[in-house]
Amino acid sequence: MNGLTHLDDTGAARMVDVGGKAVTARQATATGRITLSPAALALVNDAAAKKGDVLAVARIAGIMGAKRTADLIPLCHPLPLTRVSVDLRPDATGITVTAIAATEGKTGVEMEALTACSVALLTVYDMVKAVDREMVIDGVRLLAKSGGRSGDWTTEKGADR
Numbered sequence: 001m002n003g004l005t006h007l008d009d010t011g012a013a014r015m016v017d018v019g020g021k022a023v024t025a026r027q028a029t030a031t032g033r034i035t036l037s038p039a040a041l042a043l044v045n046d047a048a049a050k051k052g053d054v055l056a057v058a059r060i061a062g063i064m065g066a067k068r069t070a071d072l073i074p075l076c077h078p079l080p081l082t083r084v085s086v087d088l089r090p091d092a093t094g095i096t097v098t099a100i101a102a103t104e105g106k107t108g109v110e111m112e113a114l115t116a117c118s119v120a121l122l123t124v125y126d127m128v129k130a131v132d133r134e135m136v137i138d139g140v141r142l143l144a145k146s147g148g149r150s151g152d153w154t155t156e157k158g159a160d161r
Contacts (some may be wrong), residue, residue, distance in 0.1 A: 013075065018106040026147030027083075027102040030113035032140035034121050035094040040132035044124070045090055051127045055088045058097075058123040062086035065119025066101050066112040076111050079103045084112070086120050097121055098143075110145050 005016050036044065043049045051057070063084045070078040083102040088095050099116035101109040121137045129135070144154040 016075070016077075016107070018077065021106040021149065023104055023106055024147045025102070025104050026108050026145070027100065028108060028110040028113040028145040029098065029100050029143040030110070030117040030141065031096065031098045031143050032117045032121050033094055033096045033138055034124050035136045035138075036124075036128065037132040037134065040128040040135065041090065041092075041094070043128055043131060044095065049127050050130070054124055054127045055090075055095075057127060058088055058120040059086045061123040062097070062099055062116040062120030066099065066116035069112045069115040072115060073111055077107050079105055079107065079109060079112065081109070081112060084116055086116050088120065088124075095121075095124060108145055108148050110142055114140065114142060 044054045047053045047055075063086055065072075066084040067081060070076045081101060081103050083100065085100045087098045089098075097117050097120045099113045099120065101112035101116060103109050103112075118140055121140070125135050125137065142155070144152070146152045
């Protein structure tokens with residue numbers, strides 16, 4: 001075995017069989033950041049973008065993204081999510097997104113949290129790209145996960161790799 005759960009012994013892609021796993025409460029937290037120009041950030045903070053309230057739309061988009069993860073990532077299991085939250089925090093140079101996904105199931109929700117975060121960030125980009133095409137999305141990563149056979153995992157927030 002190669003240690004990668006989505007590959008069989010011959011190297012072929014496969015969906016992991018979670019049939020024998022126990023149903024447990026599972027949660028994952030992901031984060032990412034978008035850096036914006038002062039002009040774009042002002043539009044966001046003043047809710048004055050031509051396409052609407054950037055933070056509100058990005059929050060809803062992130063939640064929708066989490067719900068559609070299995071449609072976007074080929075080997076993800078569709079999950080009955082019990083919670084998705086997307087927090088967008090503007091500061092002097094950009095916006096930090098933190099997404100939390102939770103379920104009671106047989107497989108984790110890391111991909112749902114990461115997808116929620118990514119879709120929220122991409123939505124911010126889309127909504128203000130007419131003002132700032134040099135925005136930078138970076139630092140998308142998993143911060144923590146809990147539940148399941150492998151137990152809890154966390155990283156130091158802001159730790160560089």
